[in-house]
Amino acid sequence: MNNLTKQLANLYEPKWNELKQQLDAKGIKVQAPFMLGVALEHNNQGGYVDESWWTDADLKVMVFGQEPLNWPMPILDDGSQVQSDDFVELYQRFYSDNYKGEYFLTDSDNHLAKNKFFSMGFNGIMSGIKDFVLGEQYSDKKVAYLWNNISKLSVGGRKGVDSGIHDLEKEYFHVIPQEIEILKPDVLIFLTGPGQNTYYSYIQENFNVKGSPIPLAGNDIDAVAKLDIEGVSLAYKTYHPTATKDGDRGIKDAEKWQYYHAIFDDMKEHLDDIFNNK
Structure with a gap:
């Protein structure tokens, strides 16, 4: 287990053990808690060993x-109890199989990778940053992308996260601030929905958001906004790629692309600051 992944694993293990006691005592079943790992398979040689794709990137x-919907609990062949390292491996296996650096596979055997979050959201952001943010000026820069969720727990299905599950996460599995400290991303993009919704309150619980959201290029501030987050160079928030409505108003993909481009335009203005401070 490599350095960053080991730090993450050491963060998760005691917190998962305590959380699991609470879940078992209350008889609550959840999807697999969303734990990160950045040691991916190296050239299909087996074993999760390569962190350089992340550590060596010019822009993270x-x-x-x-939340982690359709993120199933691992089933161990020997029938032993699932440990926190198994959740890290679950993430690393999914990432090794589907993340290809400049795009996310959407035609793999994994049904989750076919989700619009990846086909439009993740891949749209990757291609947009390559074409509109980096362009020819920064074509030599290496960018790495990591998937996270603002809620680490979910009961699955349409229910997602309820207040009881979220309270357990806040008390026993509050790990996102430490993930950021370990992984040190330059840019955060929250595809968590409009305005100051429930997911925005989760952002505020995990980050020191200074002031109010900042409008971008004359767009509706509830639809897309810049966030001033302590310790992070750039942060933005907009609709989830699967969103079809905002209240009673319908939302089409073309509108969501407009908001993505507002993010790209702002990122481009600040790239020099990020690269010059490394």
């Missing part, structure tokens, strides 16, 4: 979804 971008 972390993209947040909402």
Whole structure:
């Protein structure tokens, strides 16, 4: 286990053990808690050993979804109890199989990778940063992308996260601030929905957001906004790629692309600051 992944594993293990006691005592079943790992398979040679794709990147971008839906508990062949390292491996296996540096596979055998979060959201952000943010000026820069969720727990299905599950996460599995400290992303993009919704309150619980959201290029501040987050160079928030409505108003993909481009335009203005401070 490599350095960053080992730090993450050491963070998760005691917190998962305590959280599991609480879940078992209350008879609550959840999806697999969302634990990160950045040691990926190296050239398909087996074993999760390669962190250089992240550590050597010139620009590190972390993209947040909402919660880990369709993220099943690992089933161990020997029938032993699932440990926190198994959740880290679950993430690393999914990432090794589907993340290809400049795009995310959406035609793999893994049904989750076919989700619009990846086909439009993740891949759209990757291609947009390559074409509109880096362009020819920074074509030699290496960018790495990491998937996260602003809620680490979910009961799955349509229910997602309820207040009881979220309270347990806050008390026993509050790990996102330490993840950021360990992984040190330059840019955070929250695909968590409009305005100051429930997921925005989760952002505030995990980050020191200074002041109010900042509008971008004349766009509706509830639709897309810049966030001033302590310790992070750039941060933005907009709709989840699967969103079809905002209240009673329908939302089409073309509108979401407009907001993505507002993010790209602002990022481009600040790239020099990021690269010059490394």
